[in-house]
Amino acid sequence: MNICYVHTADFAEHKGSSIHVKELIRHLSRLHHIVLLVNRWDGSTLEGVHVVEMNCFKLWRVVWRALFSVLYVTRILISENIDLFYAKSPLEGCVTTLLGKLFGIPSIYEVNGLIAEEYKMKGEGTIHVFISSLLEDIAVNHAEHLICVTQWIKENLLLRGVPESKLTVVENGADADVFTFIENAKKILNLDPEKHYVGYIGTLKAWQGLDYMLSAVPLVQEKVPETVVLIVGEGELMEWLLQSIREKGLQNVVVTGEVEHEMVPLYISACDVCLVLKKPLSSGYSPLKLYEYMACERPVVASRVEGFECLEEEKAGILVDQEDPVEVADAVVTLLKDEELREDMGKRGREFVLKSHTWEKVAQDVSEAALALNQKLKAN
Structure with a gap:
């Protein structure tokens, strides 16, 4: 045809x-x-x-x-x-x-x-x-x-x-051949291997819920001080994002801007936990980033909205009320403090992508x- x-x-x-x-x-x-x-x-x-x-x-x-x-x-x-x-x-x-x-x-x-x-x-x-x-x-x-x-x-x-x-x-x-876990990603990117990295890799748009993430950052760092938030991407909210980080006085938040698409799996692999705190849409979501995170064997903390149910069903992440910074922070901290849980969720996530997405x-x-x-x- x-x-x-x-x-x-x-x-x-x-x-x-x-x-x-x-x-x-x-x-x-x-x-x-x-x-x-x-x-x-x-x-x-x-x-x-x-x-x-x-x-x-x-x-x-x-x-x-x-x-x-x-x-x-x-x-x-x-x-x-x-x-x-x-x-x-x-x-x-x-x-x-x-x-x-x-x-x-x-x-x-x-x-x-x-x-x-x-x-x-x-x-x-x-x-x-x-x-x-x-x-x-x-x-x-x-x-x-x-x-x-x-x-x-x-x-x-x-x-x-x-x-x-x-x-x-x-x-x-997701392209499971490209999006796969990369060993020593932190070292390759010259990131501190002693730090925990919580990441968002994607476009900076209104429905991505970046404000929810920023509200949870201090609560996470209070319980896990060695946490660094890594934001990789470009978009219409870049100016707002940088201004919000300054106004809130947030520390250890790194904004890289856009990177080459070939580098994205490397940045995802460098994160101990990945975030998808999207705002609700009546149409639901079938998000590329979620499947790319999962393909890279990263545990995910995501909004409890239509389209993300697979995280709980596959035990590949934690769903939260994105508008509750305490709940978001608690989920991130739970994962940061349990390496075995992170690895288990990561493997389950990749298996799900290979099977269905x-x-x-x-x-x-x-x-x-x-x-x-x-x-x-x-x-x-």
């Missing part, structure tokens, strides 16, 4: 959504021929993938992305025999579903969250939220099939009247959904 995957992002920025796409494409290309439409590519080679770059103008970027997407998708249709469109953002989902109707090509739209809720949490303007929600509605209603990354997204869409036959849940994954499995599930849709349409 020839699949045109449209994700008009700048892959050189290494954002979580781009990593998701790249990993899925890398494994999906072993099963199908992929034409990948992006804004700018990072220069890497993916076997079996034809990458098409748009390089659209930065000024009024959303407008240009829409126009360039229509133009470049049309050009791809002229030069390639496309069997299926695949998209994962409202704008691209709208473009592919509408062009798909025009040219008689089915489309799959991947729903990663409820856009209005996420954008309001980010503080986006009313007009931006309205337009994005409108585009999302068009994509959801007109795509032939929807991939939901959480069960809670599926349930929300069912309440909106989307037929269950149109929905497939495929959660995110590799990108190979994600690609296989997406491929099965695509083939089933193709057969269904042919039968009709």
